[in-house]
Amino acid sequence: MTRAWILPTLFVLCGSVVATGLVFRGKPGAAAALLLAFVLLAGVNSPLIFPRSIGALEAQRRSAVDGRPVVFWRSGCKYCLRLRIRLGRSARQLHWVDIWRDPAGAAAVRAANDGNETVPTVVVAGRPHVNPDPEWVRQQLSHSM
Structure with a gap:
């Protein structure tokens, strides 16, 4: 923390x-x-500035129930900030996991990125997407609702 x-x-x-x-x-x-x-x-x-973070396991459980994407992020990341700002209010509908607060989240990001902690990593339907376009993330969110 x-x-x-x-x-x-x-x-x-x-x-x-x-x-x-x-x-x-x-x-x-x-x-x-x-x-x-x-x-x-x-x-x-x-x-x-980011919505309240939850643990990776809880985020994955919630995503399985509601179909919303999981965003793995960390503070100080300009790409995470860009994603958060460009998503606007819809960012609150995503499940956010701070990899610096949650070791399981950091492990999930490393597993998806060949051992690197590259963020933002957005997981949609179990598939990771590294630094996706904010508009694409917004579309994925609208498909899950």
Whole structure:
């Protein structure tokens, strides 16, 4: 769980250090703007922007019942973020598994990707798809309902 917060924490800490330097140089406006940018960057890369993650086994069980795709992701991944943002509200209908929080999820991704933890990996009807087009994922979601 803590691994998912390392990148956002580093963004906030680095932004704070740089902003403090700007304040001491007499540029409080620039410091505030820069700190705000770093905080926003931290928020975008945090687990907060993604729907609540569940375990891989639970996601697979739910997917078998409702037919919805399972998305394996990790924080800090720009492709995961792109998928999440482009899916919009429909992202909440998918089953999300954070591979940094769930060892079984990381193992499932490695099994699907020749030992690599390549994300996002979307599993639809038991078949993994690595970094699929968000529009394709949206279509798969509409087929499952």
